[in-house]
Amino acid sequence: MSLLVNSAYRSLYGKECPYETTLKYSRAFSGYNANVRYSDRELRFRLSYKWKEISPELKTGLVQNLLNKVFKTNVKSIDIDMYNIFLKKVHITIPKTETDPVLENSFNKVNDRYFYGMIERPNLRWGTDSLSKLGSYEYGTDSITISKIMAEDEMLLDYVMYHEILHKKLKFKDKNGRSYHHTREFRAKEKDFEVHDIEEKLKKFLRRKRARGILGLWKQ
Ligand SMILES: [Zn+2]
Incomplete structure (x- = not known):
């Protein structure tokens, strides 16, 4: 179970996350890429290794952004706003x-x-x-x-x-x-x-x- 994913879910939708959740870092991604795989029981997030050193707030924004995609919702949050700002500036740090x-x-x-x-x-x-x-x-x-x-x-x-x-x-x-x-x-x-x-x-x-x-x- 991923505490970060569960709390991101809770603060986005105002209820407990009913899914099994995992969050793993993967070397298969370059840059700040990430994805989520889901079924009717499970939400599995995979983030590039670079995300390891990024603040929990930004990770929450990333996870919530992906949740909006999975569930086709448009819920706003401060962490999503922060994540969008990050995404617009991150090119500066990419080799x-x-x-x-x-x-x-x-x-x-x-x-x-x-x-x-x-x-x-x-x-x-x-x-x-x-x-x-x-x-x-x-x-x-x-x-x-x-x-x-x-x-x-x-x-x-x-x-x-x-x-x-x-x-x-x-x-x-x-x-x-x-x-x-x-x-x-x-x-x-x-x-x-x-x-x-x-x-x-x-x-x-x-x-x-x-x-x-x-x-x-x-x-x-
Ligand atoms: Zn285009």
């Missing part, structure tokens, strides 16, 4: 060890063109060749991950890079226990990308890729 020449070239170009070169380079890595998840920014490891398929088109790669850098720059808004990433401000800034029909080009590129995928299967 930048991962990079790649193509991604770094794109990052530098976009950074110079749209951000006066003022954005500190995050970790940069290629993801799988996903057609649905083109890119992501992860706060807990300060990393931008880009789908491998974007390596085929420099302009579209720059666009996805621009989108992810905007996430790093604008962070997220938290309202009523929920985090909003694609805010109105975000969408407005996204339109500053200088190729005006870029969304159309991206859609066309993805359509072509999907069609090729189907054809490939057909040939087998």
Whole structure:
């Protein structure tokens, strides 16, 4: 049983936690990543080792944030607010060890063109060749991950890079226990990308890729 999880549950929902709880530190995570596995009896939290040295209040905020996700609730708490502030600043402490020449070239170009070169380079890595998840920014490891398929088109790669850098720059808004990433401000800034029909080009590129995928299967 984890006292921290039980007390985080109690202060969030105002009742005793009816689940078996565990909280373990794992070296399988990088940065400040964490997750929770759950069933109808159990809540198992796994936190990266870096969380070991972090205050119980912040850990409580992290656990409560995950509880809101598990139970699809939007309960607010001071500890969640603290955790969100922490998450927005933690990039400062993350070592930048991962990079790649193509991604770094794109990052530098976009950074110079749209951000006066003022954005500190995050970790940069290629993801799988996903057609649905083109890119992501992860706060807990300060990393931008880009789908491998974007390596085929420099302009579209720059666009996805621009989108992810905007996430790093604008962070997220938290309202009523929920985090909003694609805010109105975000969408407005996204339109500053200088190729005006870029969304159309991206859609066309993805359509072509999907069609090729189907054809490939057909040939087998
Ligand atoms: Zn996004």
